[in-house]
Amino acid sequence: MPETDTFNAPDVIYQTEALIAEDIEAYLDVHQHKTMLRFITCGSVDDGKSTLIGRLLYDSKMIFEDQLAALEADSKRVGTQGAEIDFALLVDGLAAEREQGITIDVAYRFFSTEKRKFIVADCPGHEQYTRNMVTGASTADLAVILIDARKGVLTQTRRHSYLAHLIGIRHIVLAVNKMDLIGYDQARYDAIVTDYAAFASSIGIETFTAMPISGFKGDNITSPSPNTPWYAGPTLMAHLETVEVNTAAEAARPFRMPVQWVNRPNLDFRGFSGLIANGIVKPGDAVRVLPSGKTSTVTRVVTLDGDLEQAGAGQSVTLCLADEIDCSRGDVLSAADAPPEVADQFEASLVWMADEPMVPGRAYWLKLASQTVSVTVSQPKCTINVNTMERLAAKTLELNAIGIAEITTDKPVVFEAYGESRSLGGFILIDKISNATVAAGMLNFSLRRAQNVHWQALDITREAHARLKNQSPSVLWFTGLSGSGKSTIANLVEKKLHAAGKHTFLLDGDNVRHGLNKDLGFTETDRIENIRRVGEVAKLMTDAGLIVLTAFISPFRAEREMVRALLPEGEFYEVYVDTPLEEAERRDVKGLYKKARSGALKNFTGIDSPYEAPERPEIRVDTLRETPEAAAERIVALITGEWMPVI
Amino acid sequence: MSDLTNKSTLTHLQRLEAEAIHIMREVVAEATNPVMLYSVGKDSAVMLHLARKAFYPSPPPFPLLHVDTTWKFKDMYALRERMAAESGMELLVYQNPEAMERGINPFDHGALHTDMWKTEGLKQALDKYGFDAAFGGARRDEEKSRAKERIFSFRTASHGWDPKNQRPELWNIYNARKNKGESIRVFPISNWTELDIWQYIHLNDVPIVPLYFAAVRPTFEWEGGLFMADDLPRLEKVLGYKPEITDRSIRFRTLGCFPLTGAVESTAATLTDVIQETLLTTTSERQGRVIDKDAGGAGMEVKKQQGYF
Numbered sequence: 001m002p003e004t005d006t007f008n009a010p011d012v013i014y015q016t017e018a019l020i021a022e023d024i025e026a027y028l029d030v031h032q033h034k035t036m037l038r039f040i041t042c043g044s045v046d047d048g049k050s051t052l053i054g055r056l057l058y059d060s061k062m063i064f065e066d067q068l069a070a071l072e073a074d075s076k077r078v079g080t081q082g083a084e085i086d087f088a089l090l091v092d093g094l095a096a097e098r099e100q101g102i103t104i105d106v107a108y109r110f111f112s113t114e115k116r117k118f119i120v121a122d123c124p125g126h127e128q129y130t131r132n133m134v135t136g137a138s139t140a141d142l143a144v145i146l147i148d149a150r151k152g153v154l155t156q157t158r159r160h161s162y163l164a165h166l167i168g169i170r171h172i173v174l175a176v177n178k179m180d181l182i183g184y185d186q187a188r189y190d191a192i193v194t195d196y197a198a199f200a201s202s203i204g205i206e207t208f209t210a211m212p213i214s215g216f217k218g219d220n221i222t223s224p225s226p227n228t229p230w231y232a233g234p235t236l237m238a239h240l241e242t243v244e245v246n247t248a249a250e251a252a253r254p255f256r257m258p259v260q261w262v263n264r265p266n267l268d269f270r271g272f273s274g275l276i277a278n279g280i281v282k283p284g285d286a287v288r289v290l291p292s293g294k295t296s297t298v299t300r301v302v303t304l305d306g307d308l309e310q311a312g313a314g315q316s317v318t319l320c321l322a323d324e325i326d327c328s329r330g331d332v333l334s335a336a337d338a339p340p341e342v343a344d345q346f347e348a349s350l351v352w353m354a355d356e357p358m359v360p361g362r363a364y365w366l367k368l369a370s371q372t373v374s375v376t377v378s379q380p381k382c383t384i385n386v387n388t389m390e391r392l393a394a395k396t397l398e399l400n401a402i403g404i405a406e407i408t409t410d411k412p413v414v415f416e417a418y419g420e421s422r423s424l425g426g427f428i429l430i431d432k433i434s435n436a437t438v439a440a441g442m443l444n445f446s447l448r449r450a451q452n453v454h455w456q457a458l459d460i461t462r463e464a465h466a467r468l469k470n471q472s473p474s475v476l477w478f479t480g481l482s483g484s485g486k487s488t489i490a491n492l493v494e495k496k497l498h499a500a501g502k503h504t505f506l507l508d509g510d511n512v513r514h515g516l517n518k519d520l521g522f523t524e525t526d527r528i529e530n531i532r533r534v535g536e537v538a539k540l541m542t543d544a545g546l547i548v549l550t551a552f553i554s555p556f557r558a559e560r561e562m563v564r565a566l567l568p569e570g571e572f573y574e575v576y577v578d579t580p581l582e583e584a585e586r587r588d589v590k591g592l593y594k595k596a597r598s599g600a601l602k603n604f605t606g607i608d609s610p611y612e613a614p615e616r617p618e619i620r621v622d623t624l625r626e627t628p629e630a631a632a633e634r635i636v637a638l639i640t641g642e643w644m645p646v647i
Numbered sequence: 648m649s650d651l652t653n654k655s656t657l658t659h660l661q662r663l664e665a666e667a668i669h670i671m672r673e674v675v676a677e678a679t680n681p682v683m684l685y686s687v688g689k690d691s692a693v694m695l696h697l698a699r700k701a702f703y704p705s706p707p708p709f710p711l712l713h714v715d716t717t718w719k720f721k722d723m724y725a726l727r728e729r730m731a732a733e734s735g736m737e738l739l740v741y742q743n744p745e746a747m748e749r750g751i752n753p754f755d756h757g758a759l760h761t762d763m764w765k766t767e768g769l770k771q772a773l774d775k776y777g778f779d780a781a782f783g784g785a786r787r788d789e790e791k792s793r794a795k796e797r798i799f800s801f802r803t804a805s806h807g808w809d810p811k812n813q814r815p816e817l818w819n820i821y822n823a824r825k826n827k828g829e830s831i832r833v834f835p836i837s838n839w840t841e842l843d844i845w846q847y848i849h850l851n852d853v854p855i856v857p858l859y860f861a862a863v864r865p866t867f868e869w870e871g872g873l874f875m876a877d878d879l880p881r882l883e884k885v886l887g888y889k890p891e892i893t894d895r896s897i898r899f900r901t902l903g904c905f906p907l908t909g910a911v912e913s914t915a916a917t918l919t920d921v922i923q924e925t926l927l928t929t930t931s932e933r934q935g936r937v938i939d940k941d942a943g944g945a946g947m948e949v950k951k952q953q954g955y956f
Contacts (some may be wrong), residue, residue, distance in 0.1 A: 029927075035656050035657070105813070131815050132815070273701075275819070427820065434826070439817065
């Protein structure tokens, strides 16, 4: 039976209504000084998260009458609470979720009291939605971990606590929910809290706040419950209203502002726009631009409302500097005497978010603040079982896996450890082909060798090598299916170039695997490492002034692009030897297709491993229409035409 | 909000403002051809004001696009022209020629009116100008499916939205990379509520359409709602009869096409009166809109999958 008195709104929220009616100006004055707290609620499917959020919205008067009428109707139609209002229906927004009765995605809800505005991210409980929980947690100041009082600390409780801690949430609330269903039993509550405390300290959570509640009945949500006279702590709402928010802590740290955009309306104004990540800044402050290390002085803090005397963490501003120094998007303005680190190799914690597993060695984009760089990720040092906290060996990271790996960037990145700064330590990885966000990462520290290995400047430059050979170095990268004719054509091209007096070298797939790459197999990871090494060797050979020809299946677009990026613009020619699979299989020069079809050969390109054709190759050879000899003629003509010796 | 400083903790509006500005700058830095969708309503007004703040002293480096249905209130057209001039931004107005030719209107065509003028009109306009990122003033508190939409929300080449396959959005790092033909809808004021919007307008003197304030206006009743007779001759022509006009003190909580936007009887003639009324009201904001209720509980989600903003 519905107990209507439990739905009565508590006084603490509604006393403001009188103020609104009597003195709106006074009310607005109070409300424009509100702060904002972002938090997440997490727990397993039946712990009552959505009900709790629905309750908070209801008790803070964020549900309007027409929504309430719709809610009552929906409750009767698909609700799970019999005749009572099913608050979860307010929160579970997507149609699929309403049907299945589970929360799939992160939903953001808003409510407000006299002291604060709240943004709550309702995160899904299932293990397959770990990525969604991490997403919701990344912007949160606080996490409410719900426990069903009847069930106590479960695997999900541990997983969510671990993730909340991993993502750096400093305030954890342990909400022991459904107290009404255990008769508000203090002994049971104490046992759960003790149990959780032991676990929390084992994973490094130093403090948490526990409270006995019922989202359904409203106990200890906004007013102290008469049902738990033994509980002397704050109500959930009172705690949410008073806990310290992140921006306060961020303002106390040294100044950092990643530059988003250079503001140049005319020749007389040049400002650097960004969101201040940490610290405060005012005119006269000495600042350092990283990674260049140049210094200058702040002259103005510009906003539409007039120049500011000072600005701090969390504000979006435009800064003017005293000197015309080089500074653009991706650079970080920082306190001159306390700059952040710059490095190109890191250890990072990764949460994998894509269906396609991580590929060690493959190039991804990394975006950190306003910096975007190309990176490769090593094979993980370990993954963490989020249910048991065990560290396990792993070759890759699958969807929802959490692991630790080394990251190498193609140019220096300005950063701070994630534990110090979310803004300069948190990053995402982006797949270069699909453009999907595939991972969330947290930089732990830079690797020393990044600082200890230096580039040795040499007197004989690559230009000097090339000049002596009277040619422009380049790489002719032949790609195509096994048996497509890559080696045959490459061999003919090299003979013709050699006859023309060019200094060349042909790197052949099979030959390289007899020596340099004989430790590599044919898994996706090994194929990528194979191509990476060949790319690096080809690059060294062009530094020596050679024209390099390579004949490798090189099935993945991402790796061919990685090699292209190694070389100066215009020195990489992608030659796509385009032979249809049926034709290559018909030829089957080495008998490999037969083996692959019989299952004797695994990971064979075209059969059980994909080939990603080039989208814009410099040269395409259609072997059904062009003989190897004619193709070689054409390639030589094309490149020697462009390679006339520079006089 | 000139007094941004000297407090260790920012107010909620300061944080929301900083977030919106950060989002807009990211889009300008990473998109090739951004545009701001401008509907002339109060949310658009705040979004435009934030854009002016984000890029000051430069004017916002993108045009305003108004997807017009020809059925907006006269006051809206007037404010539109004024704001374009004040902001120094280019104003693009797009009207779906097919809807124009077929005389699509809210009385005879119901849902088709929204579909043709707004959904189709928006798609056509984005395609015509080749915009790859469009700012919209939607808020997550408006409607249940909006609550789950990302700030950077991707649309396929045919402008479809796949709610179950959204990119994870972490911290304040936005992945603006898109595949060929894809475009992005960006919602810089996702995390604002109706009250936040009103408070921000109040604190920043953001110009809004006078229709938000109560005044005695000519009204008529139609299909159970109260509407304003903004253009009586045209109304008569489309309705086929002369509606009974009564002068009432009314205002609007949201503004769309005048025959689709219900008025509320009110005497709230100043901004503080309006805020007061909003806070004391017990009916949610979109209740005056017809669009949400189509297709049962999932109205807006279905519309967005089809390309409605």
